[in-house]
Amino acid sequence: MSRPSHRSSSRSFRRGAALACVFAGVLATGAATGSWPEAADADVAEPAADARAAGRADGAADGEAGEAGELVSRRGGDRWATAYSAEEYAEVRRHLAGEYVGTGIAVVRTAEGRIEVSEVHEDSPAERAGVRPGDRIRTIDGVRVSGGAVTDVVGRLRGSDRPAAAGPGSTVRIGLERDGRHWTVEVERARLTDRAVTVSRDAPGATRIRVSSFTQGAADQLRAAMAEVPEGDGVLLDLRGNAGGLLTEAAEAASVFLDGGLVATYDVHGRQHALYADQGGDTGTPLVVLVDGGTMSSAEMVTGALQDRGRAVVVGSRTFGKGTVQMPSEQPDGSVAELTVGHYATPLGRTVDEDGIVPDLVVAPGEDAQARARTVLGGLAGGE
Structure with missing residues (x-):
């Protein structure tokens, strides 16, 4: 390897x-x-x-x-x-x-600090158990989630904190709240296929495309999502909570909105390399990128490329700041060590590591970033 x-x-x-x-x-x-x-x-x-x-x-x-x-x-x-x-x-x-392996639940932290179900994957164990978007998660296996990190909540839902007992067929008890009613449901975990890209009509004239990760196939899903955007709509590309994934998928995703040109530069053991967008991407649809402190790594690379190239307005809060390259090395006993071998930079040479990316419009904590992004998108569409 x-x-x-x-x-x-x-x-x-x-x-x-x-x-x-x-x-x-x-x-x-x-x-x-x-x-x-x-x-x-x-x-x-x-x-x-x-x-x-x-x-x-x-x-x-x-x-x-x-x-x-x-x-x-x-x-x-x-x-x-x-x-x-x-x-x-x-x-x-x-x-x-x-x-x-999981339940099919995606979660977000609200401005009030609550953990809510943001998506329930189609035909997932959670959907069959009656979990719905908007439900508040109060407990997991009897332990309150108030104040917990989103990554911890997701890990507990998937059983990553107890991997030996969390394979397909294992169960998790989820305490939920909906319209003032509290109840607990037991959900069986299963091996699921993650759909990285989801599309919704955020408001008249605004199509929201959420990319949860840059796993294999994400770029093709994004390209297909763009084909669904109604004529005249602008796009909110929602990368909040996107922790990255495959660099090749991220570069292909940037290509959806660019017509060739530089996406990022990176070094590996001191040797310089460059990533370029494919030609023929959509360069005319008004585009706003939504980011937050959970936007990370290759998601930051996409954000930086679209910002530096003048293709999108970035709205939200400063991104995480992971701009390093890791390389896996298989050891004789079959274990794998991943060690940092270099860093990457945006088309204008900005390094991301530790600094993150500062949005063009910074949204204060507690503000509705999505609403602000819609306002910006309306301005972009009106200015054409």
Whole structure:
């Protein structure tokens, strides 16, 4: 394994939290499937990074990731270095291919701090159990979720904090609230195919396209979504909470809105490389990109490219700030170590790592970013 890319234990909840970050989408970019570099409020993102680092340390200390764990332990100062057992890395690859074990629930944190169901995947265990978008999640397996990070909630729904007991067929008890009614439902987890792109009519003249991750096939889904946009509509490209995925998918996604030209530059062990958009993308539809502190890695790359190239107005809050490239290295015992080998930059040469991307219009905490984005989109459409 040599191409760049972006962990399970009863002893360590912290290591489980790190795995939860991975399976919730907090992935480095690229993968053995073939790419390079690679979501949630700002106050959620850093604890996710902390949990990942803590999990990395616990995994190395426990010896669960074998030789990869030992290698990562010796790699001081690399906050994105990660060790996986062979089984864990196989699960990461399945996730990057758009598969995961879970209930079919997507969640968001509201401005009031509540955890709400934002989407229920069609024909998923959650849909069959009667869970609906807008339901408030109060507890998971009897433990309150108030104040918890979105990544932790997703990880607990998927069982990433207890991976040995969370395969297909395992169950999770979810305490819900709807219209003042409280109840608990038991949902059986299953292996699901993730649809990374969803389309909705946000308001007259505005089509919202949400991209939850850049897993395999996301760019084709985005291209198909653009074909559904009614004539005369502008597009809200919602990358909030998108933690990245495959760099190749992100570059292809940027191509949907660009007619050739530079998407990003990156280095691997000091050697410079560039990613270019395909020609023939849609350059005329008014476009606003929605971001937040959970917009990360290859999602930041797409945002930076569209912002630098003048193709979109970016609205929301500062993005996470992960602009590094990881490369997987398989160890003799089958474990995998991912170590940072370089960084990437936007078309204008801005580095993303730690700094993130500052939106053109910064939305204050508690404000309705989506409403602000619609206002901006209306201005873009009216100015044509």
